């Protein structure tokens with residue numbers, strides 16, 4: 517068997533990524549060694565992973581990484597896979613932080629650390645990050661170390677900002693890509709491998725924001741968050757927060773907002 521025999525016509529790009537991951541070679545190397553023979557045990561492992569991928573298992577969990585904001589994030593099953601659309605939220609936040617001289621921010625629901633680690637990496641501000649998942653909190657710490665900005669990112673497992681009650685007065689801005697999917701929504705197959713509480717909170721797409729307001733209303737923090745993009749939800753967000761402005765994603769849909777709590 518040769519390396520080329522393992523490339524799957526239907527899943528060309530993903531099979532190339534899996535082969536290159538298992539052989540620890542880049543894609544260009546793989547493509548220029550398609551006629552090389554491959555050990556049976558390695559070939560079988562690659563075939564097993566390609567079959568898993570074809571069955572809907574996310575590529576990011578197979579290769580244990582996902583690129584976000586030009587940085588590689590380590591990932592494991594059980595932790596939300598960062599989505600490219602969230603990069604617009606982070607880019608907006610980076611500009612806001614630079615323009616307004618923000619020194620301290622917090623993130624609720626850090627997952628792999630995609631948002632907190634990117635913000636700290638590009639702005640060098642201090643960030644307090646939480647996640648209800650212990651695994652997610654640990655992976656954020658690992659990613660902060662990987663990108664050598666762990667001195668700027670303080671991560672703890674917990675709900676909302678409960679682990680950081682003693683520093684709430686230092687916070688100027690809170691960012692989040694929270695769970696906002698309607699409970700009755702049927703998730704696509706790939707998302708079944710991701711944690712449910714990354715998508716769902718309470719009984720509506722707005723319960724997370726309502727609880728956030730209940731806990732922190734009057735703090736006068738800047739809030740930059742992702743939301744469902746639904747027009748009914750926009751009206752409720754305008755009611756919950758002050759000075760709300762909506763921000764469009766790359767498809768021109770208003771998927772993020774900035775406001776004050």
Ligand SMILES: C[S@@+](CC[C@H](N)C(=O)[O-])C[C@H]1O[C@@H](n2cnc3c(N)ncnc32)[C@H](O)[C@@H]1O
Pocket residue numbers: 596597598599602624625626627628629630631646647648649652674675676693694695711713714715717
């Ligand atoms: C949509 S994911 C976002 C992860 C990451 N920020 C990103 O954008 O890739 C939402 C995250 O919020 C966490 N989460 C859900 N409810 C939470 C709560 N009440 N307090 C803290 N974290 C929460 C979930 O465990 C999940 O990691």
